[in-house]
Amino acid sequence: MITFTYEGLPLEVEPGISVAAALIKHGERVTRFTRFNSKPRGIFCGIGVCFDCLIEVDGQPNQRSCITTVKEGMVVRVQHGS
Amino acid sequence: MSQSPDAIVIGAGIIGATTALSLTNAGLRVLVLDRGSVASGTTSAGEGNILVSDKEPGAELNLALRSRDAWFELSDDIGGGFELEAKGGVVVAASNSGGLQELTAKQRAAGIDARDVTSAELWDLEPYLSRDITVGAFYPQDAQCQPMLAAARILQAVKRRGGEIITGADVQEIQSQHGVVSSLVTNKGSFSAPVVINAAGTWAGSIARSAGSDLPIAPRRGFILVSVPTPHRIFHKVYSADYVANVASGDADLQSSAVVEGTQSGTILIGASRERVGFKEGIDYSVVRILARQAIELFPFLSDVQLMRVYRGFRPYAPDHLPVIGQDSLIKGLWHNAGHEGAGIGLAPASAQLLTDTILERSSFMSAASFAPSRFLTVSS
Amino acid sequence: MEARYQVIVLGGGPAGLNAAKYAANSGCEVGLIDAGTRLGGQYWRHTGQEDFDQSVHHDFDQGSLLMDAVRANKRITIHSDTNIWSASIINDEVVLRTKAGAFITQRLIIATGAYDRSLPFPGWDIPGVMAAGAAQSLLKGHGVLAGKRIVVAGTGPFLLPVATGLYTHGATVVGLLEASAKYSWARNSVELLRNPSKALEGLGYLMELRKGKVAVRFRQAVIAAHAGADGLLESVTIANIDSEWKIRSTYKLSCDVAAVGWGFTADTAIASSLGLALEVDATGSVTASVNENQLAKQSNSAIQIYAAGELTGIGGSDLALVEGAIAGLSVANSTRDLKVLKKRRKKLRRFAQTLTKVYPVLPGWNSWLTGDTTICRCEEISYSDIKAAQEEFDASDARTIKLMTRCGMGLCQGRICGRAIADIMDSPTHERINSAARPILSPITLGEVAQEGLL
Numbered sequence: 001m002i003t004f005t006y007e008g009l010p011l012e013v014e015p016g017i018s019v020a021a022a023l024i025k026h027g028e029r030v031t032r033f034t035r036f037n038s039k040p041r042g043i044f045c046g047i048g049v050c051f052d053c054l055i056e057v058d059g060q061p062n063q064r065s066c067i068t069t070v071k072e073g074m075v076v077r078v079q080h081g082s
Numbered sequence: 083m084s085q086s087p088d089a090i091v092i093g094a095g096i097i098g099a100t101t102a103l104s105l106t107n108a109g110l111r112v113l114v115l116d117r118g119s120v121a122s123g124t125t126s127a128g129e130g131n132i133l134v135s136d137k138e139p140g141a142e143l144n145l146a147l148r149s150r151d152a153w154f155e156l157s158d159d160i161g162g163g164f165e166l167e168a169k170g171g172v173v174v175a176a177s178n179s180g181g182l183q184e185l186t187a188k189q190r191a192a193g194i195d196a197r198d199v200t201s202a203e204l205w206d207l208e209p210y211l212s213r214d215i216t217v218g219a220f221y222p223q224d225a226q227c228q229p230m231l232a233a234a235r236i237l238q239a240v241k242r243r244g245g246e247i248i249t250g251a252d253v254q255e256i257q258s259q260h261g262v263v264s265s266l267v268t269n270k271g272s273f274s275a276p277v278v279i280n281a282a283g284t285w286a287g288s289i290a291r292s293a294g295s296d297l298p299i300a301p302r303r304g305f306i307l308v309s310v311p312t313p314h315r316i317f318h319k320v321y322s323a324d325y326v327a328n329v330a331s332g333d334a335d336l337q338s339s340a341v342v343e344g345t346q347s348g349t350i351l352i353g354a355s356r357e358r359v360g361f362k363e364g365i366d367y368s369v370v371r372i373l374a375r376q377a378i379e380l381f382p383f384l385s386d387v388q389l390m391r392v393y394r395g396f397r398p399y400a401p402d403h404l405p406v407i408g409q410d411s412l413i414k415g416l417w418h419n420a421g422h423e424g425a426g427i428g429l430a431p432a433s434a435q436l437l438t439d440t441i442l443e444r445s446s447f448m449s450a451a452s453f454a455p456s457r458f459l460t461v462s463s
Numbered sequence: 464m465e466a467r468y469q470v471i472v473l474g475g476g477p478a479g480l481n482a483a484k485y486a487a488n489s490g491c492e493v494g495l496i497d498a499g500t501r502l503g504g505q506y507w508r509h510t511g512q513e514d515f516d517q518s519v520h521h522d523f524d525q526g527s528l529l530m531d532a533v534r535a536n537k538r539i540t541i542h543s544d545t546n547i548w549s550a551s552i553i554n555d556e557v558v559l560r561t562k563a564g565a566f567i568t569q570r571l572i573i574a575t576g577a578y579d580r581s582l583p584f585p586g587w588d589i590p591g592v593m594a595a596g597a598a599q600s601l602l603k604g605h606g607v608l609a610g611k612r613i614v615v616a617g618t619g620p621f622l623l624p625v626a627t628g629l630y631t632h633g634a635t636v637v638g639l640l641e642a643s644a645k646y647s648w649a650r651n652s653v654e655l656l657r658n659p660s661k662a663l664e665g666l667g668y669l670m671e672l673r674k675g676k677v678a679v680r681f682r683q684a685v686i687a688a689h690a691g692a693d694g695l696l697e698s699v700t701i702a703n704i705d706s707e708w709k710i711r712s713t714y715k716l717s718c719d720v721a722a723v724g725w726g727f728t729a730d731t732a733i734a735s736s737l738g739l740a741l742e743v744d745a746t747g748s749v750t751a752s753v754n755e756n757q758l759a760k761q762s763n764s765a766i767q768i769y770a771a772g773e774l775t776g777i778g779g780s781d782l783a784l785v786e787g788a789i790a791g792l793s794v795a796n797s798t799r800d801l802k803v804l805k806k807r808r809k810k811l812r813r814f815a816q817t818l819t820k821v822y823p824v825l826p827g828w829n830s831w832l833t834g835d836t837t838i839c840r841c842e843e844i845s846y847s848d849i850k851a852a853q854e855e856f857d858a859s860d861a862r863t864i865k866l867m868t869r870c871g872m873g874l875c876q877g878r879i880c881g882r883a884i885a886d887i888m889d890s891p892t893h894e895r896i897n898s899a900a901r902p903i904l905s906p907i908t909l910g911e912v913a914q915e916g917l918l
Contacts, residue, residue, distance in 0.1 A: 003759070014606070016511055021605035029695055030794040035311060036843045040694040042590035043839070044879075046597025047505060048498075049578045049730070051874035052588075052840055061390060062310055066600070067838070069500065081263065082311035082348050120856060126866050230866045234856040249857070305777045309909070310874055347842075347869060352909075364738075365902045367549050367560065373912040385910030391876060392902040 004074035013070055020046070020053050020065035023076075031055040031065050033082035054079050087113035089248070089441075090273055091290055092253050093281035094118075095125035096229055096430045097419050099236040101281050102245055103433035105155070108442060112245040113273060114237065115169050115266070117252035124426065125282050127395020129306060129343065129351050130229045131319070132428040134219035135171045136161075139192035143403055144442030146425065147193055148447050150223055156431050160239040164232035165346055171224030172207050174380065175217045175323040181391035182323050186219045195223050195266040210315045224319055226343070229427045253282075256293035256416065263293070263415035277441060279417045284377060284398040286406070286420035295412045298458055299421045303357045303397035305365065307373055310388045311348030319343040320353075320380060336369060340376035343385075350387065352377040354424070358399070365392055397423045405429060407437050407453035417441060418455050464564025468494035468540070469578045470794050471559065471568040473547070473733065475782040476504020476770030478574035478787035480529050485677040485791025486572070487538035489799075494566060495533065496542045496559070500903070504576050504598065508604040528837040539809055542566075546905040548912075550736040555765035557737065563912050570767045572790045573734060573751070573759075574783070577773035582828050582848075583883050585836045586688030587723070591696025595625045595724025597671035608634050614699055616685040617638035617724040619822040620661075623668035625722060630675045637718050638678040640701060642708065645681040647821045661814065686710060686831040696721060708827025716719075725824050727834040728882055732901035737761065737768060741899060743892045746819050747885070749899045750776050755805065756793035757786055769794055778815035785811060808916030829887060840879045841873020849887065861888040861898060876901050 001012045007021060013022040020031065020043045029042040031053045044052040048067040056077040057063040065076075089105050091098045094116035103113045116122065134150055137143040157166045186196040197220045204218040205211055237247050248270060253352040255267040256278060265274035280297070282289040290297035321341040341353040355369045372390055378384045400406055400421035410416040419437045422429050432447070439446035472483045475497030483495045497504075501511050503572035507526035533539055547559045547566075559566040577595035584594065591610065595617060598609040613634045617628040626639040648655055655662045672679055684704050691697035698717040702710040731741060731749045740752045751770040752760050759770045769790040772783035785808045792801055832838075834847035852858050852867045861884045864870055870884060871877035877884075877898060885895050 017605040017607065020609040021601050024601065024609065025607050034843055039588065039843070040590050041840075043601070044588075044594055045581075045594045046600040047578055050581075050594075050840065050879045051873065052879075054874075060386075063518060066597070075838065076847055082313060091704065119858065119860055121866065122863070234867060247857070288852075307909070310906075364551065365549070366553060366738075370549075371912055371914075374909040378909060378913055385913070386908055388906045388908050389912055390874060391872070391905055 002070065002072040004070050004072070004076060006076045007078060015070070017070060018066050019055060019057065019070055019074070019076055022070050023065065030078060032079035033081065037082045048075075083228070087111045087273070087275045089113070089277040089279065090115060090275045091279045091281055093123070093283060094120045094233065094237060094247060095123045095283055096121070096233050096427050097422065097433065098281035099233040099240070100430040100434035101279055101419050101437060102155070102240045103236050104431070104438040106240050106243045106245050107159075107439055112240060113275065114240065114245065114247040115251040115253060115268060116249050119249045120237055120247070121230040123285070124395045124397060125229050125233050127304070127306070127393055128229055128424070128427055129341070129353060130227045130232070130427055131425070132225040132227060133319070133425070134170060134194050134223045135148065135173055135189070135196065139188060141448070142425070142429075143192055143194070144448050145405075145429055145436070148435075149429050150225060152431035152435060153225060153227065156236070156338070159281070160235055163235045165226070165228040167226045169224060169226045169318050169343070171221040171319040171321070172204070173219045173221065173321060173323050174204070174215045175210070179310070180389050182217055182219055186325070188424050194219055194221065194443070205252060208317060208320055210381050210383050211320070212361065212380060214378065220352050226319065227427065232427070237360045253292060253375055254287070254288060258293065258413045258416070261412065261414055263413050276415055277417065278415060279419055279437070281419045283420055286289070286398060286418065290410070290418070291411070293413055293416055295410050295416065296454065297418060297420065298401055298405060299398045299406070300358065302353070302399040302423060303359050303362060303391055303394065303396055304353065304424065305355050305369055305373065305391055305394050307352040307370060308391045308393070309350040309352070309384070311388045312350060314344055315383060316342060316344040316350060316381065322376070322380065336370065336372075337340060338372050338376065339372070340380050342377050342380055349386070349390065356397070356424070361396060365394060398426070399423050402457070405433060405453055406455050407433050408450055408455050411456045465567060466564065467567045468492055468495060469568070470570045470572065470685065471496060471557070471566055472492070472572045472574060473559075474504060474574035474576055474772070475499055475502040475541070475543070476506055476574065476576045476772065476783065477526070477529075478576070478899060479504065479572070479784035480533050481784045481787030482572045482574055482769070482771055482791040483533055484536065485788045486795050487536045489792060489795030489797040491795050492536065493539045494542060495539055496545050496547065496566060496569070497547050498544070500544050502533065502543070505578070505600070506598055510606050513544060522552040529669050547733065548905050548907040550733050550904065552737060552763055552766065555763060557766060559598065560905065562907065569765060570794050571779040572769040572771060572794060573774055574770070574772045574787055574790075575730055575774060577729040577777060578878070580725045580728040580824070580882060581723075581879050582725050582824070583836055583838050583880070584686055584688070584828070584831050585833050586690065588837045588840050589688050589690045589696045591719055592696070592721045593689045595621060595722045598629060598720065598722035599625050602632060603909050608632055609722060610718070611635060612620040612718045613722060614635055614638055614640065614685060614716060614718045615722045616683075618642040618824065619724060619726045619728075620665060620818065621724050623665060623672075625724065626667045626677060627671045629722075630672060630677055636672070636675070636677045637716055638664060638680060639672065640685065641679070641681050642684045643681065643822050644706070651817045651821055654814055657810070660816050667748070684708070685723055686713070689720055689797070702831070704827065708825040709830050725775060726822065727777045729777065730878065731774065731899040732904050734759070734770065734774060735900040736902070736904070738763070739768060739770070741896045743895050744776055746824070747882070747895070748777065749895050750774065756794060767794060776812070776815065778811060782808065782811040782815055784897060798900070826886065838883060839868070839870040839873060841875050842869045844868050844870045849884075859888070861885050861890045861894055864888060871898075
């Protein structure tokens with residue numbers, strides 16, 4: 001099992017799964033809030049095409065959580081706007 | 083139009099739209115024709131620049147100075163709605179060139195509000211600018227708009243005031259009798275008016291030829307890079323001083339210099355490249371690479387910003403870099419308002435006003451002589 | 464870095480894998496470029512775990528064998544996790560740019576597959592509403608259930624394995640809602656008889672679902688999604704629809720996930736960048752035109768570009784395998800087995816065509832839209848924004864709508880909303896084809912673009 005943090009909270013998952021899958025496993029669906037209307041968004045197409053599941057990974061915004069594999073010590077934060 | 087129009091404008095881009103508005107405000111009934119839809123040509127491929135800072139003293143600068151103010155008058159006239167903003171421009175130069183201060187002095191003498199700034203002031207204007215850039219000038223007059231919205235809103239006003247717009251109308255032939263324009267043949271029927279204005283931008287040469295005349299307007303290709311939306315970190319139009327030289331260059335080879343600005347939607351636009359390669363299809367990624375590199379030299383943070391899309395346009399380019407505003411050399415009643423190269427948006431309202439004044443034989447804010455189509459006639463003895 | 468291969472195959476799904484295998488076995492040196500971390504594409508998504516649960520996959524055995532064969536083949540070099548950000552033809556060569564450098568060839572096979580086709584509806588942007596493929600990918604690729612109470616809806620045979628997989632792994636599948644009529648196969652029963660394995664496969668899923676008492680309903684669709692106080696999906700409105708997909712009556716179901724699938728659509732951006740001739744098929748999908756050897760039409764005679772799989776028309780994995788094989792043989796100028804393969808292709812294409820007749824997507828879905836339905840998810844543009852632009856700007860074509868509203872100008876560059884806009888605006892063929900172009904194919908930073916040495 002490996003550990004990463006989501007909004008400061010440590011979460012444990014099996015290695016090899018995506019950030020989106022890891023969050024859903026822990027009951028979290030929201031990866032970001034949209035830039036104009038601050039609406040919550042999460043996984044939609046699941047395969048990296050729709051760019052809706054964007055999340056901030058290790059300080060980098062606009063990462064597609066559905067195709068980003070969780071790594072030990074990864075710092076994941078909900079993205080606000082762009 | 084139940085009656086024949088007083089004037090027909092060919093082209094529903096920014097030049098055609100402003101021309102139609104100017105004529106409409108002067109009391110004429112105007113019909114606008116475009117083979118595509120509103121702003122489907124070069125107007126939709128630009129950045130919306132309204133600049134005085136990049137013009138050398140001369141006729142074009144005078145046109146630009148008037149036009150800049152005319153944009154704000156136009157916005158008041160039609161009720162805005164196209165993101166017009168007096169953003170201000172910041173021109174930067176490599177620190178070892180004293181040329182920028184010479185340029186700003188000349189510009190002030192010609193009527194531009196050009197302010198030399200110290201490094202500290204420069205970095206105050208643009209905090210994310212590379213600290214390798216230490217020389218700059220600020221131009222509060224430089225402005226910005228959204229060109230497609232502008233063209234659309236202007237044409238809405240034209241319609242409200244009695245004009246008509248027909249899209250999807252391809253002008254196939256402009257007929258004349260005894261050297262006077264008589265009618266237009268299009269795929270949507272024939273139209274006639276005593277005044278026909280060629281505002282077809284990069285395709286103005288083709289329209290002129292369909293009338294049996296000619297206009298030496300050629301395409302000058304440009305690319306614009308669009309970043310993903312990011313938090314606002316660029317506050318003015320920022321560009322390097324060699325932009326001016328490139329605009330004026332007649333070289334067919336690639337001319338490129340950095341032009342960077344943010345937009346209201348959060349994206350960052352990066353230009354500017356100029357090449358004479360005809361209407362070449364596709365994207366040349368080596369140019370994209372150069373533009374990216376030049377932009378990063380100005381704003382290092384851009385290195386980590388993602389590129390979202392690239393678009394391409396063809397600027398309408400006359401051999402002497404001046405627009406063509408005036409009556410056709412061969413055919414009476416056929417007027418041209420085209421060839422504004424990369425300054426079409428900025429120069430549009432003043433060009434329209436100048437042309438309208440010329441058509442109606444009224445005095446105008448400047449002479450149109452420098453822009454006359456007759457300057458292309460080869461001298462024959 | 465510049466890597467040259469005799470043949471490059473783009474895509475590690477069924478079509479790409481078979482194309483690589485056949486080309487390599489015919490003597491070619493092949494570079495296989497795949498965006499995924501593991502081979503298999505979408506169809507054979509797997510977690511890579513040794514104790515992988517194969518009950519989720521219908522024919523994973525076949526896929527597994529093929530993946531092993533490709534990995535073991537000395538003539539094939541696999542480049543996984545490799546995304547192409549732009550493609551051009553320079554000096555009679557195909558140049559594919561990636562972050563690590565350029566891949567160059569004169570013989571290319573494009574097998575980049577497809578993704579779920581989405582239809583906008585009120586509330587489709589609420590977290591919890593997702594494509595059917597997303598639920599499938601979470602399960603097959605990551606071993607995670609998308610939610611606890613799941614509604615599976617839309618149209619097409621893909622809904623069956625999605626619902627079955629979710630149910631057999633412990634989710635409550637509240638219902639499988641198919642927009643087509645129950646007896647829509649009746650008129651096309653000959654095709655079912657011709658393809659008994661497919662009929663059996665479908666029946667197998669239905670039986671499994673019946674065992675789980677999962678309600679399978681026809682002529683029903685999710686027409687609206689509703690959020691709870693936390694902003695997450697709480698319930699959906701389901702409509703009984705008529706033969707034109709207009710709403711007759713409605714009812715609500717509570718759920719935390721709505722997995723909605725309306726068939727598939729291929730990403731034609733790379734084909735467009737390389738100047739391939741594109742066409743629009745009977746369903747309105749943009750596809751690459753290919754000849755009987757899977758060779759695509761383009762103007763440079765020094766280069767051969769093939770297209771196999773969903774890019775030539777949605778047809779499922781069996782057809783993709785066959786088209787991949789034909790492309791792999793053709794690129795190597797081999798004719799072996801070609802006749803048999805072409806016969807098989809014909810049969811599978813016919814079946815694929817039948818599927819589009821049995822599971823059409825009808826324009827009546829427009830009638831489910833309300834003014835505040837989000838159409839462009841990326842830029843948050845609503846249906847009423849589009850209608851306003853149509854009126855205000857006399858915009859009668861999709862491109863003008865895009866320019867005036869920013870619809871399709873966001874991060875996904877129209878992959879999700881583009882088709883919906885084209886349908887709403889009733890775009891003609893040439894407009895659909897023009898909008899297939901995307902100069903930047905995948906995310907890349909300006910710094911990466913600015914590097915030296917890139918062609």
